[in-house]
Amino acid sequence: DVVMTQTPVSLSVSLGGQVSISCRSSQSLVHNNGNTYLSWYLQKPGQSPQLLIYKVSNRFSGISDRFSGSGSGTDFTLKISRVEPDDLGVYYCGQGTQYPWTFGGGTKLELK
Amino acid sequence: EVQLVESGGGLVQPGRSLKLSCVASGFTFSNYGMNWIRQAPGKGLEWVAYISSGSSYIYYAETVKGRFTISRDNAKNTLYLQMTSLRSEDTALYYCARHVLGAGAYWGQGTLVTVSS
Numbered sequence: 735d736v737v738m739t740q741t742p743v744s745l746s747v748s749l750g751g752q753v754s755i756s757c758r759s760s761q762s763l764v765h766n767n768g769n770t771y772l773s774w775y776l777q778k779p780g781q782s783p784q785l786l787i788y789k790v791s792n793r794f795s796g797i798s799d800r801f802s803g804s805g806s807g808t809d810f811t812l813k814i815s816r817v818e819p820d821d822l823g824v825y826y827c828g829q830g831t832q833y834p835w836t837f838g839g840g841t842k843l844e845l846k
Numbered sequence: 847e848v849q850l851v852e853s854g855g856g857l858v859q860p861g862r863s864l865k866l867s868c869v870a871s872g873f874t875f876s877n878y879g880m881n882w883i884r885q886a887p888g889k890g891l892e893w894v895a896y897i898s899s900g901s902s903y904i905y906y907a908e909t910v911k912g913r914f915t916i917s918r919d920n921a922k923n924t925l926y927l928q929m930t931s932l933r934s935e936d937t938a939l940y941y942c943a944r945h946v947l948g949a950g951a952y953w954g955q956g957t958l959v960t961v962s963s
Binding site: 837 | 883950
């Protein structure tokens with residue numbers, strides 16, 4: 735199985751600030767079809783996870799351009815700029831390149 | 847508006863069975879693969895199973911293979927998860943999620959399964 739490692743485990747940020755979350759996979763996430771199925775999710779307190787980014791850098795419907803994804807192969811990054819109160823929660827990366835799908839352990843974003 | 851509504855969770859004794867349902871609305875259910883993903887209390891996300899739009903392709907996590915069965919009824923816009931031989935480590939909030947481009951694009955609110963004597 736592909737192991738997804740997220741860092742840091744927690745992050746403190748001031749409103750309006752910028753943060754980056756790293757996600758590394760134990761093997762390349764490039765699919766045989768050439769696509770890389772790396773996604774980012776946010777789980778707000780008491781809510782279900784919501785998709786932010788799919789295929790490394792594509793924002794899902796309705797997601798602010800303050801969220802951006804980048805990376806390739808085994809190293810990926812989520813950047814959040816101009817952090818707002820509604821951005822707080824736990825962020826997960828996940829791979830859908832091969833089954834079983836696997837997720838990182840999560841990064842909790844809190845206010846400083 | 848896409849909606850996924852899970853049901854069927856509850857308290858069950860170890861070794862017993864339970865069947866979860868997920869009713870979909872707001873999109874053409876028969877066009878999409880679907881996943882079950884669970885989250886143990888206070889823990890991260892664990893993918894459980896996938897079924898393709900026409901049920902031709904089905905995959906399971908090793909932790910549930912042979913005990914859980916995913917299925918769907920496209921006429922009823924409903925996804926199922928039959929769980930047997932339940933263990934304490936199956937205790938979790940179970941989400942159904944619509945599959946789009948290798949990601950869980952839409953998630954339900956989850957249904958809680960508690961396995962305890």
